[in-house]
Amino acid sequence: MVQTDQESRLQQERRCLGRVSLQMPPPHLSNMCPGCLVPCAHPCLVGTPQGAVVSAVSTQQTGVTLHLLLSPSQLGKYISSIHTADRSDPTPTPQSFPASYGPTPGITPAQSLSQRQALGNRLALSLSSRQQLSQPHLGNGDMSVATVPSGRATASLSLRPGADNTSFELSEAALLRDVLFVFQGINGKIIKMSSTADRFLIDPKVGVPQSWRDLLGKLSELGWLHNKIRKFVDSKISDRALGLVGQSFCAALQHELTEYYRLVAVLDAQVQQDQDLGVSVGSGGGLTLRRLVVWSYEPLQRLKTLACLVDSCKGKKGGALASVVHSYMQTGDPSLRSLVKHTLNVVSQPIWEIMEQWIYEGDLEDNYQEYFVASDPTVKEDRLWHDKYSLRKSMIPAFITREQADKILLIGKTINFIRQVCQDRSPLKTKAVVKSGEAEEEGDLFTRDVDGSLQQVIDTAYRETSRILLDILHTKYKFMDHLKAMRRYLLLGQGDFIRHLMDLLEPDLNKPASTLYLHNLTGILETAIRATNAQFDDPDILKRIDVRLLEVSPGDCGWDVFSLDYHVDGPISTVFTPETKIQYLRVFNFLWRAKRMEYTLTEIWKDQMTIHKLLLKTVPELASLLHRCHTLSSEMVHFINQMQYYITFEVLECSWDELWKKVKESPDLDHVIASHQVFLDAIIQHCLLDDESRELLTQLRTIFDLIIKFQSAENTMYKKAEEEMNLRLRFLRRIQENTEKGKWGVTELDEEEENTRMEEFRDKFLSKTTSQLRVISQSYQDMVQNFLLMLNEHSDPSLRFLSFRLDFNGHYHQREPKLNRSLSVSYARTRQRSGKDP
Numbered sequence: 001m002v003q004t005d006q007e008s009r010l011q012q013e014r015r016c017l018g019r020v021s022l023q024m025p026p027p028h029l030s031n032m033c034p035g036c037l038v039p040c041a042h043p044c045l046v047g048t049p050q051g052a053v054v055s056a057v058s059t060q061q062t063g064v065t066l067h068l069l070l071s072p073s074q075l076g077k078y079i080s081s082i083h084t085a086d087r088s089d090p091t092p093t094p095q096s097f098p099a100s101y102g103p104t105p106g107i108t109p110a111q112s113l114s115q116r117q118a119l120g121n122r123l124a125l126s127l128s129s130r131q132q133l134s135q136p137h138l139g140n141g142d143m144s145v146a147t148v149p150s151g152r153a154t155a156s157l158s159l160r161p162g163a164d165n166t167s168f169e170l171s172e173a174a175l176l177r178d179v180l181f182v183f184q185g186i187n188g189k190i191i192k193m194s195s196t197a198d199r200f201l202i203d204p205k206v207g208v209p210q211s212w213r214d215l216l217g218k219l220s221e222l223g224w225l226h227n228k229i230r231k232f233v234d235s236k237i238s239d240r241a242l243g244l245v246g247q248s249f250c251a252a253l254q255h256e257l258t259e260y261y262r263l264v265a266v267l268d269a270q271v272q273q274d275q276d277l278g279v280s281v282g283s284g285g286g287l288t289l290r291r292l293v294v295w296s297y298e299p300l301q302r303l304k305t306l307a308c309l310v311d312s313c314k315g316k317k318g319g320a321l322a323s324v325v326h327s328y329m330q331t332g333d334p335s336l337r338s339l340v341k342h343t344l345n346v347v348s349q350p351i352w353e354i355m356e357q358w359i360y361e362g363d364l365e366d367n368y369q370e371y372f373v374a375s376d377p378t379v380k381e382d383r384l385w386h387d388k389y390s391l392r393k394s395m396i397p398a399f400i401t402r403e404q405a406d407k408i409l410l411i412g413k414t415i416n417f418i419r420q421v422c423q424d425r426s427p428l429k430t431k432a433v434v435k436s437g438e439a440e441e442e443g444d445l446f447t448r449d450v451d452g453s454l455q456q457v458i459d460t461a462y463r464e465t466s467r468i469l470l471d472i473l474h475t476k477y478k479f480m481d482h483l484k485a486m487r488r489y490l491l492l493g494q495g496d497f498i499r500h501l502m503d504l505l506e507p508d509l510n511k512p513a514s515t516l517y518l519h520n521l522t523g524i525l526e527t528a529i530r531a532t533n534a535q536f537d538d539p540d541i542l543k544r545i546d547v548r549l550l551e552v553s554p555g556d557c558g559w560d561v562f563s564l565d566y567h568v569d570g571p572i573s574t575v576f577t578p579e580t581k582i583q584y585l586r587v588f589n590f591l592w593r594a595k596r597m598e599y600t601l602t603e604i605w606k607d608q609m610t611i612h613k614l615l616l617k618t619v620p621e622l623a624s625l626l627h628r629c630h631t632l633s634s635e636m637v638h639f640i641n642q643m644q645y646y647i648t649f650e651v652l653e654c655s656w657d658e659l660w661k662k663v664k665e666s667p668d669l670d671h672v673i674a675s676h677q678v679f680l681d682a683i684i685q686h687c688l689l690d691d692e693s694r695e696l697l698t699q700l701r702t703i704f705d706l707i708i709k710f711q712s713a714e715n716t717m718y719k720k721a722e723e724e725m726n727l728r729l730r731f732l733r734r735i736q737e738n739t740e741k742g743k744w745g746v747t748e749l750d751e752e753e754e755n756t757r758m759e760e761f762r763d764k765f766l767s768k769t770t771s772q773l774r775v776i777s778q779s780y781q782d783m784v785q786n787f788l789l790m791l792n793e794h795s796d797p798s799l800r801f802l803s804f805r806l807d808f809n810g811h812y813h814q815r816e817p818k819l820n821r822s823l824s825v826s827y828a829r830t831r832q833r834s835g836k837d838p
Contacts, residue, residue, distance in 0.1 A: 170190065170206060170207060170208055172212070172288060172289060173271070173274075173275070174189075174190070175190065175208070175212060175216065175289060176271055176287060176288075176289065176292065177271060178190050178191050179191065179216065179219050179220075179289070179292065180264060180267060180268050180271065182200055182219065182220050182222070182223040183219075183222050183223055183226065183264045183267075183296075184223070184226065184261070184264060185223050185226045185227040185230060186223075190202055190203050190206050190208070191203075191216060191220060193223075193227075198224075199220065199224055200220035200223055200224060202216060212289060215289040215290060215292075215293055216289070218293055219289070219292060219293060219296060221300060222296060222299065222300055222303060225300070225303035225304060225306075225307045226257070226260065226303060228307050228310060229253055229256075229257060229303065229306050229307055229310055230257065232250075232253070232310045232314075233250050233253050233254055233257070236250050237250045237254070240368075241368070242317060242368075243317045243318055243350075243368030243369075243370040244350035244368060244370065245317060245318050245319070245321050245322060245347055245348075245350050245351060245370050246313075246316075246317050246321060246370075247350075248346050248347050248349055248350055249309075249313060249321060249325070249343070249346070249347050251346060252342070252343040252346040252347060253306060253309075253310070253343075255346075256302065256306055256339070256343075260299060260302075260303065263299055267287070267292070267295070270287050271287055274286045274287060298335060301333070301335070301336060302335070302336070302339055305328065305336050305339060305340065306339075306343075308328070309324070309325060309328060309340075309343070312324045312327075312328075313325070317368065317370050318351070318368070318369070318370025318371060318372075318395045319351060319370065319371070319372045319392075319394075319395035319396055319397040319400075320394055320395055321347065321370075322344065322347050322348050322351060322397040322398070322399075323396075323397050323398035323399075325340065325343055325344045325347050326344055326397065326398040326399050327398060328340045329341065329344065344399075348397065348399075350370075351370075351371065351397065354366055354371045355371075355408060358371075358373060358408065358411070358412040359408060359411045359412060359430070359434075359457075359458070359461045360430055360431040360434070360461070361415065362412050362415030362416045362419060364389075364412065369392075370395060371392070371395060372391055372392045372393075372395040372396040372397070372400075372405055372408075373389060373390075373391065373392070373408065373409050373412065374389070374390050374391070374392050375388060375389055376388050376389075376390070381420055381421050382421075382573055382574075384413075384416065384417060384420060384421055384574075385413065385417055385421070385574045385669065385673075386574070386577070388413075388416075389409060389412065389413045389416075390409075391405055391406070391409055399454075400454075404454070404455065404458055407458050407459070407462045408458060410462060410465075410466070410668060410670060411458070411461045411462050411465050414465040414466060414468075414469050414668070414669065415428065415430075415465055417469060417571070417574075417669070418465075418468060418469055418472065421570070421571050421574070422469070422472050422473075422476070422477075422570075422571050424472055424476075428464075428465070428468065429464070430461050430464045430465055433460055433461075433464050434457055434460045434461050434464070462668070463667070466667055466668035466669070469668070469669055470666070470668070470669065470672075472571070473571055473572070473669070477570060477571050477572055478538070478540075479571075479572055479575070479672075480663070481538060481541060482541065482544075482568065482572050482576070483575075483659075483663070483676075485537070485541045485544070485545075485566065486566055486576070486584065487652075487656055488534075489534075489545055489564055489566060490564060490566055490584045490585075490587070490588050491584075491587060491588070491591065491652055491656075491683075492588070492591045492592070492595060493652070494532070494533070494534055496532045496533055496534075497528055497529065497532040497533070497534040498595060499599075500528050500531055500532050501524070501525065501528040502595070502596070502599050504524045504527060504528055505521070505524055505558070505562065506599075508520065508521065508524070508558055509557065509558030509559045509562055510557060510558065510559075511557065511558055512556070512557055512558075513549075513552045513553075513556040513557055513558055513560060513561040514552055515558075516549060516558050516561070516562075518547060518549060521547045521549075521562070522546070522547050525545065525546075525547050525564075529542060529545070544566050544567045544568070545564065545565075545566060546564070546565045546566070546567060547562070547563075547564065547565065548563045548564065548565040548585075549561050549562065549563070550562075550563055550589075559592075559593075559596055562592070563585060563588055563589060563592070564588060565581075565585075566581075566584075568581075574669070574673070575669075575672060575673055575676055580676070580677070580680060583680045583684060584680070586684065586689055587680075587683055587684065587687060587689065590687050590688075590689060590697075591647065591687075593701075593704060594640070594643060594644060594647060594704075595644075596704075597636075597640045597704050597707050598640050598641075598644055600707060600708065600711050601633065601636055601637050601640055601707065603711070604633050604710075604711055604714060605633065605637065607714070607715075607718060608626075608629065608630055608633065611718055611721075611722075612626050612630070614725065615718075615721050615722075615725055618724075618725040618728050618729060619721055619724055619725050619728065621761075621762055621766060622721055622766070624770075625717070625766060625769060625770055625773065628770070628773050628774070628777065629714055629717070629773060631777075632710060632773065632776070632777045632780065633710070633714075635780070635781075635784075636707050636710065636780070638806075639703070639784060639806060640707070642802070642805045642806050643700075643802075643806075645805075646798075646802050646805070647686075647687060650686070650798055651682070651683055651686040651687060651798075652683065655679050655682045655683055655686075656679070658679070659675055659676065659678075659679040662675035662678075663675055663676070685796065686796065686798060686799070688700060688799075692794075692795065693794065693796075693799075695790060696787070696790050696791070696794065696799075699783060699786055699787045699790060700787065702783050703780065703783045703784060703787065706776060706779055706780045706783060707780075709776055710773075710776050710780070713769070713772050713773060713776060716769075717769050717773075720765055720769075724758075724761050724765075727757070728758075731746075731750075731754050734746070781812075781815070784806070784812065785812050785815065787806075788803045788806060788807055788812055791803040791806075
C-alpha cells in the first residue's frame, strides 16, 4: 500500500526531535518551486542543517508556513548556532519579512553571513512555549510558534540561578492577550499584581526575553494607573461629603475611563481579528508589543495626568479642588491641555450653577460649603450688609481673581439687601441685562481669559444691581438728606440753630449735671427748632433729632454731659452704624466744647464792652486790672477763632466737600460706606481725637478749662467791682443830698469810714484778683506755648501749619527760643518734603 504524502510527513515528524515553523508572506511565493512550494535556495534556509525536512503550507492571505523537521543532532547544532550568533538586533520581536526579501545582487559574503545570523535570530524567537508542545499543526492558523515535545533536551534554554527566565517559552500573541487584561487592572496568567511591590510583575519562572520584559513593564504601567484612578472613583463616587464639585470630578474621571475602556476593546478586537485571519504576530499587519507601546503612549500620558489630579485633589473640595485642576492647564501638550480643560469644565459646572443663582436671584444653595461665598444665618437684617455674607478665600477658584470674587459677593449681597432690608420685591432685570451680552457657552467661561466673557457677566450684573440699590436709597429712603442732617446738627453746620440752642440751654447747662432732666432739655430743643431755619427741614428728619445725656462724673456740669443725637433705622442704618454714631458723638462733644469756648468769649467781650466804662468812672483803681483782663481775653479770642477757623473750614468743609463728591460718584453701597468712613476718620484725625493726638487734645482741653476759669474769675471781679461802685455812688449821692439840704456833705467820721473801706478794697480785693488773673494769664500762655511745640512735632502738615496762625506775630517765639528753633526746623522739613528745597 502506497503511503500518502501526509502520512509520510507525520512519520517523519515522529522520528524528529522538533519542528520549527516559519511564516512567509505572499510576495515570497515567487521564490517557491512550482511543484512542492518549497523555496529553492531561499535566504531563510541558509545554514539549515543538511538532512532537514522542509515542508510548506500555502494560503492566499498569510502566505507560506515552512516547517523544518530536525533530527536531535541537527536541532542541537541549530540552537547552538542561534545562541552564538550576534544578538545586535535591538528588537527581538518577530518582524515580518520585507517585500524585497531574496537574493540581492552586489552583497558580499560577509554581508551575507550577517544576514544569515540575523535571520537565525528571528527563527529563534519563533520557538514555542511548553504549554503548546502537544498541540498539532493547524493548517492555516498561527504557525509562528515552535513546538518542542516535553521531556526532551532543553539545556541550551536554561537560566542562571535566581534570575528571571529570559528564554523564548511564550509567544508574543500570548503576552499580548495578557497585557490586555493588565490594561483593565486584571491579573493575567503571566503578569499579575504584586501587593507588596505595588506593581504588575511577570512570573519569573516563565520564559520571557528581557526585551519583552522591558516592554511589558512599560505597558503594565497603564494597568497600575487605571487601578489608582478606578479605586479613587469607586471610593468617592458615593461620598456626599465630597460635594457637588467632587462628584463632578469623579464623573469626569469615569468618562475618561470609559474612553480608555473603548480603546482596550478596540485593541482586543484587533488581536482577535489577527487570530481569526491567521495573521501572525510577526507579520507586517499584526499587532506587536512594540506597536502596542507606541499606540498606548497617548493613553498612558492621559492616565498619568488623571492620576496626578487624583493625588493632588485628595482632601480638596469645592473651589479648592477646581483650583488644583486649573493648575494643570499650564502645559504645552495640546492633548493634555484639552483633557484638563474638559475636566475643568465638568468640575466647574456646579460652581457656575451656584454662581448663576447667586448673581441673578441672590439665592445661595451651597449645602456642602464648597462655594467661595459663605452665609451666616444667625446674623440679623440690620447687620446683613456687614456681617452676613463673607468670602471663603480658600474656596476661590484659581480662574477667578480676588477682584472678581469681591464683585460676585457684592452682587448677591446687594440683591438680598434690596429684598430683605429695603423691602423691595419688584422683579429685577439683572438676568435679562446680563444674558443680552453673555457668551453662548456658559461652561467655557471658566477656561477663558479672566477679562473675557466671565468678566463681562460679572461687570454687567454688578453695575445693574448696584444701580438699583443706590436708586432706592436716594429716592425712597432719602439718604442724601439724612447725610446733610448729620452735617448740620451733629457737626454743628446749622449755625443759627446752634447759637439759639446755646442761648436757651445756658441757664440749665450751667447747673450741675445731676440736676438736669431729659424732658426739659427736649422741650428746649423743640423750641430752638421752631425758632430757627431748622423748622423748614423735612419733618421726618426733624423728628429724628433728639437730646442725649452722657454718663455723669463727679464735678460735671450740664455742658459736659449734653449731646445731640440722630436716630436712624432701615437701610440708612447700614451706613450710619452704631460704630459711626459713636464717632459722630466724639466729634460733636469736641465741636460743642469748642463752640462753648467761642460762646463764652463772646459773652466776656460783651461784658467788657458794657461794664468797663461804667467801672472806670467810679472805680479808677480797676484800670490796670481791666486792661489785663482785656489783653488776656484778646489772646483767648484769637486762639479760639483760629481753632474754629481750622476746624470749620480746613477740616469739616473740605472733608464734607470731598465726601459729597465721592458719594455722588460711588458705583455701589460699599463705596458709599467707605467714603463716609474716610470722612469720619479724617475729621477725627484733624480734630485731635485719634491716638496720636491724645496729648495734644489733653493740652487743648486744659486751655479750654483756663478760659472757663478766666470767665469765672472775671465774673467774680465784676460782681465785687459792681458792689464797690454801688457803695461809692451811694456815698456820693448822700453827700449831694446833704448839700442840697444845707448840711455838710459828710462828717469827718463818715469820710474816715469810707476811706478805710476803699483802702481795704484796694489792698485785699484788687491785689488778690490781680494775682489770680496773673496766674491764669501765665498758665494760659504756658499751655499755649506747649501746645504750639506739640503741634510742630506732629506728623500732620495741617496741624503744623496751624501753629503759624496761632502765633502770627511771633509773640511766643520771643518768649521761648526752643519754640523758635522748632518752628524753623519744622518749616525746613515741610519744604523739603514738598520738594521745594533739595
